[in-house]
Every structure is written in structure tokens, then in C-alpha cells.
Amino acid sequence: MENKPPLVVKATSRLPVSSSLRNKRVLNEDNLPAIDMKRHCESSIEEEIIQRRIPSSIATTRPKALAIASVTRSQASGRKSMSSTRSGFRAPSASTRVVNKKPTPSISVPRTAGSAAAVATVPGKKRAAWDLKGQVSDMRDKVTGYKDKVHLLSSDNTQLRRSMEEMQRQLDTLKVEKKELSCRLCMVETDMKTTQEKLQQSLHQATEMTSLSTRQGQQITDQLQKIQALQEDKQSLSRLLDSTELKLKLAEQESSHLGDETKAQQIQIGDLQQEIQGKEEKLHTQEMERRHLHNIIQELKGNIRVFCRVRPLLKSEDQKNLNHIHFPPQDKKSLVLSKTEESHIGREKEDMKYDFSFDHVFPPSSSQAEVFEEISLLVQSALDGYHVCIFAYGQTGSGKTYTMEGPDDMTDETIGMIPRAVQQIFQHAAELKSKGWTYKFTANFLEIYNETLQDLLVRRSEKNVDYEIKRVSATNEELHVTNLQYVPVASQEEVCKLLHCAKMNRSVAKTTLNDRSSRSHSIFQLRIEGRNETRDLKTNAVLSLVDLAGSERLDKSLSKGDRLKETQAINSSLSNLGLVITCLSNKDTHIPYRNSKLTYLLQNSLRGNSKMLMFVNISPLGENFSESLNSLRFASKVNECVVGTAQVNRK
Numbered sequence: 001m002e003n004k005p006p007l008v009v010k011a012t013s014r015l016p017v018s019s020s021l022r023n024k025r026v027l028n029e030d031n032l033p034a035i036d037m038k039r040h041c042e043s044s045i046e047e048e049i050i051q052r053r054i055p056s057s058i059a060t061t062r063p064k065a066l067a068i069a070s071v072t073r074s075q076a077s078g079r080k081s082m083s084s085t086r087s088g089f090r091a092p093s094a095s096t097r098v099v100n101k102k103p104t105p106s107i108s109v110p111r112t113a114g115s116a117a118a119v120a121t122v123p124g125k126k127r128a129a130w131d132l133k134g135q136v137s138d139m140r141d142k143v144t145g146y147k148d149k150v151h152l153l154s155s156d157n158t159q160l161r162r163s164m165e166e167m168q169r170q171l172d173t174l175k176v177e178k179k180e181l182s183c184r185l186c187m188v189e190t191d192m193k194t195t196q197e198k199l200q201q202s203l204h205q206a207t208e209m210t211s212l213s214t215r216q217g218q219q220i221t222d223q224l225q226k227i228q229a230l231q232e233d234k235q236s237l238s239r240l241l242d243s244t245e246l247k248l249k250l251a252e253q254e255s256s257h258l259g260d261e262t263k264a265q266q267i268q269i270g271d272l273q274q275e276i277q278g279k280e281e282k283l284h285t286q287e288m289e290r291r292h293l294h295n296i297i298q299e300l301k302g303n304i305r306v307f308c309r310v311r312p313l314l315k316s317e318d319q320k321n322l323n324h325i326h327f328p329p330q331d332k333k334s335l336v337l338s339k340t341e342e343s344h345i346g347r348e349k350e351d352m353k354y355d356f357s358f359d360h361v362f363p364p365s366s367s368q369a370e371v372f373e374e375i376s377l378l379v380q381s382a383l384d385g386y387h388v389c390i391f392a393y394g395q396t397g398s399g400k401t402y403t404m405e406g407p408d409d410m411t412d413e414t415i416g417m418i419p420r421a422v423q424q425i426f427q428h429a430a431e432l433k434s435k436g437w438t439y440k441f442t443a444n445f446l447e448i449y450n451e452t453l454q455d456l457l458v459r460r461s462e463k464n465v466d467y468e469i470k471r472v473s474a475t476n477e478e479l480h481v482t483n484l485q486y487v488p489v490a491s492q493e494e495v496c497k498l499l500h501c502a503k504m505n506r507s508v509a510k511t512t513l514n515d516r517s518s519r520s521h522s523i524f525q526l527r528i529e530g531r532n533e534t535r536d537l538k539t540n541a542v543l544s545l546v547d548l549a550g551s552e553r554l555d556k557s558l559s560k561g562d563r564l565k566e567t568q569a570i571n572s573s574l575s576n577l578g579l580v581i582t583c584l585s586n587k588d589t590h591i592p593y594r595n596s597k598l599t600y601l602l603q604n605s606l607r608g609n610s611k612m613l614m615f616v617n618i619s620p621l622g623e624n625f626s627e628s629l630n631s632l633r634f635a636s637k638v639n640e641c642v643v644g645t646a647q648v649n650r651k
């Protein structure tokens with residue numbers, strides 16, 4: 001862009017002009033010659049320019065003297081300044097241009113005719129009034145200057161317009177560029193925002209990733225520690241494995257060695273098994289033979305056997321009373337009762353002797369073990385499948401309970417036949433297991449008191465039930481008692497508990513003969529069911545161990561009332577027992593089992609196909625002589641009976 005040329009004020013001619021002429025010129029421009037008109041036109045243009053460029057307010061503020069001086073200096077410099085302007089014109093800077101757009105306050109030019117008046121007032125430089133030529137010449141110079149100036153200004157103006165247009169174009173271009181740049185700026189800002197958001201997200205993600213990374217780092221550390229521990233474990237395990245493999249190899253070697261040995265032993269075992277089988281067969285044959293022989297012996301002895309046992313004197317009893325019982329030496333089967341009695345004539349005294357012979361006679365010194373030894377074979381028969389019945393008969397206080405159960409303060413030596421029989425049965429049953437026999441045992445314990453049955457395994461308060469003896473079925477002769485407790489037992493201890501329970505519940509009545517006299521028949525029964533699976537054999541037998549009630553006579557017991565009734569019932573059942581045995585011996589068609597509960601209950605054990613043993617217990621006291629005699633006589637009758645041949649209950 002080109003610089004705007006500085007404003008130059010044209011001074012009027014220095015020639016003196018008369019006021020009239022000046023007025024004329026001012027007032028009537030139409031009268032001026034053509035040249036003046038031209039000057040006037042130029043002057044008007046100049047003023048126009050000045051008016052446009054210089055605000056009137058500034059012009060009015062300048063002092064006249066300064067204005068004149070300025071004009072004078074301009075006039076003096078005249079063409080020089082113009083030419084310098086023309087030649088030395090420099091393009092001003094942008095800022096200069098902006099400043100120059102405003103009117104320059106340094107020039108003060110009066111409007112219209114003011115300028116001429118100012119020139120006329122300059123002292124000493126006015127041409128003489130007469131010097132018209134000079135004045136014209138000055139005027140011409142002045143006009144020429146103005147023309148140059150006009151020309152110069154118009155060219156400046158043209159340049160400025162061009163510059164302006166150029167500037168406008170540039171401005172437009174810049175605006176377009178600005179718009180584009182704004183658009184780009186907007187896009188960049190949008191991009192920047194998006195990028196910032198992404199950056200925020202990335203930062204957030206980075207934070208999360210960092211924490212995740214930290215956690216994972218911790219996990220990795222933990223895992224590494226675990227791996228290290230596992231590696232250590234692995235190492236120790238591999239060492240263990242190595243040693244185990246070594247051991248395994250050794251064991252395998254040993255195993256193969258043992259395998260050979262095992263094969264040889266298996267062959268040997270096979271041979272031995274065959275041998276065992278042969279021996280088992282032989283053993284079984286022998287066992288069966290033993291049972292057969294045993295039975296023959298029992299038969300030879302008789303199916304009803306009687307053992308007599310005389311109890312010792314008690315500490316409280318008089319020792320003199322032992323003279324009436326004699327035990328023939330070297331004879332374990334005889335017993336003699338002797339008594340000095342008056343003869344039938346009544347003048348002489350006779351020694352009366354009563355000899356008795358039984359299967360065995362046990363003197364007072366006999367121990368429980370010695371007694372049991374004699375009945376153990378009979379007990380064994382129960383395991384072999386024979387019904388076995390063992391009675392204890394005798395007067396009250398003769399030692400029946402002692403023999404069958406033992407004393408109240410029992411010891412291993414003093415335990416009675418029932419616990420010993422149970423002990424033997426369980427022992428033999430265990431031994432027979434190796435021969436293929438298995439056994440099932442069921443126990444019951446009852447008493448017959450005044451011809452009524454009572455369960456000794458149930459407490460008295462629970463005894464309000466009826467017990468009836470019934471056959472199992474019409475085809476089966478086996479008997480059972482309704483409501484009676486049949487307790488499965490598997491050991492001697494279990495049976496002993498039942499015996500103790502029964503002892504507690506047993507009906508005990510005081511009599512004049514014995515403080516603890518039992519007034520009832522007590523019957524312990526053990527049902528023994530044997531089974532041999534391999535040989536398909538079954539046995540079923542009942543071992544009955546009976547402690548009969550006291551057999552004393554009525555007059556001696558001095559029984560009255562209830563006691564009398566008890567005694568009568570007892571004696572009735574005992575005499576009926578004797579009757580049944582006699583009938584069996586006589587092979588009567590009718591056997592009066594039903595006459596008493598005792599014989600009815602024990603009928604299967606009294607028949608010819610079972611084995612029976614009776615203990616006749618005798619008191620050593622002389623005062624009990626007649627009772628002892630009665631008991632021995634009863635026992636002798638029983639002993640004389642040959643009931644029949646026992647048969648095994650085998651299926």
C-alpha cells in the first residue's frame with residue numbers, strides 16, 4: 001500500500017491586491033478571466049480536499065500567526081517540498097496510514113477568502129500594487145503548483161484506491177481465510193475436546209490398568225511364591241518318588257520272589273485243604289459217632305437218672321445230727337439211712353436201715369464242680385438235639401436252690417448247675433462253630449405258684465397277665481406259654497443277668513422250716529436251635545432246669561391258711577410228677593400230664609424221647625429223717641422207671 005502524501009497548503013500570491021479587487025474576486029467569480037476561473041477551480045478543489053481532510057474544529061483552534069508562518073514556509077519551500085514529496089514519497093507503515101486518515105491538526109487554513117486575506121496581511125512580502133505582472137506571475141506559479149499538486153493527489157488517490165481495493169481483496173481473502181481458520185479452529189477445538197475426552201478416558205483406563213497391574217503384580221508375586229513352594233514340594237516329592245521307586249523295584253523283585261513262593265504255597269495249601277477236608281469229614285464222622293456212643297451210654301444209664309446229694313451241716317446247725325446217714329465206702333451210688341426204732345412188739349429197740357442206690361450219691365463234702373461233672377454229658381446232649389430236663393427234688397432247706405443256682409453270695413466255685421450248664425453250652429457251641437454248627441439260644445424263666453404261672457423275667461407290677469400253656473400248632477408238639485418273655489441270648493453273661501433278675505422276682509415265702517424257702521417250682525428253659533449249613537442239618541432241643549418247691553409234709557410245716565394251700569398245691573404237683581413218671585414207666589396209654597401245670601409244661605421233657613435227671617436233695621439233720629426217707633423213697637421210684645429211649649430232635 002502506498003503512503004498518503006502529506007497535506008500541503010497552497011499559499012496565495014504575495015502580490016498586493018486591492019481590497020476592492022479582492023472583494024470582486026471573492027464576490028464575483030464569474031467576472032474573473034478564464035485563467036482566474038481555472039485558478040479558482042483549482043483553489044476550490046484544494047479547499048474541498050482540505051475541508052474534507054481537516055475538521056473545522058481544528059482549523060478554528062490554531063492561532064493565525066502560526067498559520068501565516070506555515071503558509072510562508074510552504075510558500076518558501078514551494079515546489080521544493082512538492083518535488084521532494086514527489087521524489088521522496090515513501091510508503092508509510094500501516095500505523096502511519098491509520099493516523100493519516102484523520103485530519104492533521106498542524107495546518108490551519110481559513111475557509112474561502114480567508115486565505116487571500118491572510119496573504120495580503122503578510123508584511124514586507126507583498127508585491128507592489130502596481131506590479132500586476134509579478135502578481136500574475138505569482139498567481140501562475142501558484143496555479144501551476146496547484147495543478148501539480150492536484151495531479152499528484154489524484155495519482156495518489158488512484159494509488160490509494162488501488163491500494164484500498166487491494167487491501168479489500170486481501171481483507172476478503174483474509175476473511176475467507178479467517179472463516180476457514182475459524183472452521184478449522186472449531187474442528188480443531190472439537191478434535192481437541194474429543195481428544196481430551198479420549199485422553200481422560202485413556203487416563204482413567206490407565207489408572208485402572210495401573211491398579212490392575214499392581215494387583216496382578218501382587219498376584220504374580222503370590223503365584224511365584226506358590227510356584228516356588230510347589231517346586232520345593234515337587235523336588236522333595238521327586239526325591240521321595242525316587243526312593244519309593246527304588247523301594248518299589250526292590251518290592252517288585254521281592255514280590256516276584258514271593259509270587260513264586262506263593263505259587264508253591266498255594267499248591268501246598270491246596271493239598272492241605274484237601275487234607276483238611278478229609279480230616280473234617282473224618283472229624284464229622286467221629287463227632288456223629290461220639291454222639292451215637294454218648295447216646296448209647298445215656299441209654300445204658302437210663303433215660304431217667306437220679307442223683308442224691310446230701311448238703312453239709314450249716315454252722316448254725318447241731319453237729320450231732322449226722323449219725324443217721326451213712327455213705328458206704330468205695331461206693332458212690334449208695335446211701336444208708338439208719339435209725340434205732342422200737343420193735344413192733346415194743347419191747348426191744350431195733351436198728352432200722354434203709355439202703356438206697358442211685359446213679360450217683362454226693363456226700364456233703366461234694367463241691368458244685370464235682371456234681372456238675374456228672375451232669376455235663378447230659379447237658380452236652382441238649383446241644384446234640386436232645387430234650388434234657390434236670391430236677392431238684394427235696395424238702396425245704398435241703399439244698400435244691402443251692403444245687404441248681406448256687407448260694408446268694410455266689411463265687412466261681414459255688415455257682416450252681418444252671419450257670420455251669422449255660423457256660424458249658426456256650427463254650428461247646430463256640431467249639432462246634434468250626435465244625436459248621438451255628439446256634440441260636442432263647443431263654444425263659446417262670447415259676448408255678450399255687451398252680452399259676454408267673455414270668456420271673458417280668459417285675460411283679462407287670463404281672464397282671466394270663467399265662468397259658470399252649471401247643472405251637474396242631475401238628476407241632478412243641479409248647480409255648482402265652483405272654484411269656486422268650487429272650488434271645490448270645491452269651492453266658494446275658495443268661496446270668498436273667499438269672500439274677502429271676503432271683504429278685506422269685507416268689508419267696510417264709511415258712512417255719514426255712515427263712516428263704518421257695519414255695520414255688522421255678523423252671524429255667526433254654527431253647528437251643530442248631531444249624532449246620534454245609535451238611536444241611538438242624539437240631540432243636542430244650543434244656544429245662546427245675547428247682548422244685550419243698551416237698552415237706554403238711555404236719556411238719558405247720559402250714560395254715562394260705563401256707564396250707566401252697567403246701568397242698570406243691571405236694572399235689574410233686575405227687576403228680578411221680579405219677580406221670582410211673583405211668584411213663586408202665587407204658588400206660590394215658591399219661592396224666594394235665595393233672596398239674598408242672599407236668600403239663602414239662603411233658604415234652606418227660607416223654608421217652610428225652611433225657612431226665614433228678615437230684616434228690618437230703619438234709620443232714622436227724623430231725624429231718626422221715627422227710628429225707630420220703631424223698632429218697634420217691635427218688636428210688638423214679639430211678640426204677642425205664643421211660644424209653646431218647647431220640648434226637650433232628651430235622
Ligand SMILES: Nc1ncnc2c1ncn2[C@@H]1O[C@H](COP(=O)(O)OP(=O)(O)OP(=O)(O)O)[C@@H](O)[C@H]1O
Binds near residue numbers: 402514518
Ligand atoms: N452243698 C451245700 N454246701 C453248702 N451249703 C449248702 C449246700 N446246700 C445247701 N446249703 C445251704 O443250706 C441252706 C438251704 O439251702 P437251700 O436254700 O438251697 O434249700 P432249698 O432246698 O432250696 O430250700 P427251699 O425249698 O426252701 O428253697 C442254704 O443256706 C444253703 O446255702
